[in-house]
Amino acid sequence: MIKRIEEIIKKAVGEDAVFTVEVPPDQKMGDYMTNVALRVASTLKKSPEEAAREIAEKIIKADKGKMFSDVSVAGPGFINFFVNPKFFYEELSEMLRMGDEYGGSDEGNGKKVRIEYVSANPTGPIHIGNLRGGPIGETLARVFEKSGFKVLREYVHNDAGTQVEKLGETLWYWYEKLRGNEASFPDGGYRGDYGKEVAEAVAEALGPNLEKSQISEIIAFGLNHIFEENKETLKRIGITFDKIVSESNLISSGATEEVVSEMKSLNVTKERDGALWFVPNDEFLSDRESVIVRSSGQPTYFASDIAYHKEKFTSGYDLVFDIFGSNHHGHAPKLQALTKLFGFNPQNFIVLLYQYVRIKRGDEAVTMSKRAGTYVTAKEVLDEVGPDNVIFFLLMHSLTTHIDFDLDLAKKKSLENPVYYVQYAYVRAKRILEESGMEPMVSDLSLLNTQPELALIKKLSNFPEVVSMVCKTYEVHRITHYATELAREFHSFYEKTRVLVDDKDLSMARLNLVRSVVIVLANTLNLIGVSKPESM
C-alpha cells in the first residue's frame, strides 16, 4: 500500500523527491500521511502549507477519487490520505489467500546474508547479556528469509587463548578439591558454581586420576561440556546455527597463520617490541592499532578473527552481519577496516551493537561478571520466567537501550506481561473460529464497514510494511510493538463486535476477518519465535 502511495506522490512532485509515507499517529488523521511538502518546501521557496496544498491538489486531480476517498492538508504541512476501503478489502483477501506466506516478499531477490550472533565465550554458561543477541539475530534472520534473502546463521566458538587457560586452571582447582586434595583458587580464575559442576562432569567422564600434565584433556572436555549446555540453552528459545567456527580450528588449519602473512604483504602491519601489530591504513583508525602476533609468537584472538572475517568477506555473500554486545564497540571499527583490505563494500558489513541487560532483584542490581561469578545465567532466567517472556522482553527494546530486567518483577507480573496480552488475542481469535464450526469460504468483505472492523483491517494491512521496515532498518523491536498494537486492536474489536450473529453473510465476513487476525498474529509470533498457545 505504501509503495503505491509513494508512486502517486512521485508523479506529483518528481522522481527524485525525498520523503516518507507513514501511518499517522492517530487513525482519525488518516490511513497514511506524507511529509513530502515539508521536505520540498524550502527548494520550492514556499511555505510548507502552501506547498502541501498544491501537491494535494495535483494528487486529487490525478487520482480522481479512485484510490483515495479523501486527501487533506493538516498541521504544519502534512498531507493525509484516506484510502478507499475497497483497497483494504483487497488486502484482506490477500491475507486469506496467502496465509503464512503473508508479509513475505521477494525484496531480497535471492541475495545472500550471513549473520553472526551470540558467540558467547565457552568459559561459562551464557548469561542474560549474551542472550540478548540471540532473539535479535534470529528474528533478523527470519525477517530476511521472509523477504526473499538466503540466510546463514553462524556462531564463533572461542575455544583458544588465555581465557581458556584460566578456565583450565579453574577446573583443575575444583578437580583437586573433588578428590580431597588441597588446592588454592587460581589468580583470575572463574568464580561461580559451574566450575564445580563442570569438574564433577570431568571426574565422571575421565575418572579421578588425571595428572596435571593431562590438563589439556580437562580443558577440551570442559569447553565442550559448557558449549553443549549453551547450545541447549539457545535451543530453548528456538536458536540453532548453520555454521559454527571454532578459533582452535582457524589456528590448526593454518588459516590464522596464512592471513597474518597476507597482512604483512599488504603492508598493514608493523613490528614493535617484538610483536606484530595491525596498523589500519585509515587515518581515523590510527588509535586502533592492535597486536595480532605476540612477541612469544602466539597469534592473538584478533588474528583468528581476521582470518574468519576474511572468509566472510570473500565467500560471495551480499550482506554480512555481526551482532555483538556493546562491550565490543572498540572492536567493531577494526573489523570495518578489514572490509577494504579484502575488497568488500564496507556498507554491506553491518555491526549491530546492543546494550547490556542489567539484572535486578528488586532494588538490588546484580553485576554481570563471569570472572567474579556474580551473574545470572540465561538458564536460570529461562527457568524462572519461561522462554516466551524472555524473548518478547528482549525484543521489546531498541538495541541502543539499556534494559533493566527485574527478576522479581518479571516473576510476579508474568501473567500481566505484554506477551500474554498478544497470546491471549491469538487464543480468543482461534476460539471464535472453533466455536463457529464453519469451514472458511469466500464472502462479501465489504460488509465489514464499522469503525472497529475497518481499524482492525488497516492494522492487519500494516504487517508487510513492518516486515519491510525491519529488513531495512534492522530494528527488530518494531515487530513486538506491532504485535502489541494488533492485539490491542483485536481486543477492542472483540468487545464491540459480535462475530457469530444471525446474519449469515455478515457472520462469514467477520469470521474471515478473525481468520486474518489469526494468520497475521501467527506470522508475527513466528518471526520472533514466541509460541502460539491453543488455550490460556
Add this chain to the structure above:
RNA sequence: CUCCCCGUAGUUCAAUGGAUAGAACAACUCCCUUCUAAGGAGUAGAUGUAGGUUCGAUUCCUACCGGGGAGACCA
C-alpha cells in the same frame, strides 16, 4: 584522561527534525445472561540541567550532571 551508549509518566519502554510526546504495568472509576474479564471503556501522570542551530528539537550541536560500557602482547 579519551571514546561509545543511555537519561522521557510511580515503573519498564516507544516516538526517519514534525501534528495533542505514545503504550504496557502500577493507581483510580465503570463494564461479565451472549464467541475465554489473562479483556474492554475512561481518569490522572513525563522529555536530567543550561545554552545554541530553525518555521519547528525528545531527536542535531556545545557544556554540565547522573548511569552503563570500552580503551591491555585479554577475548
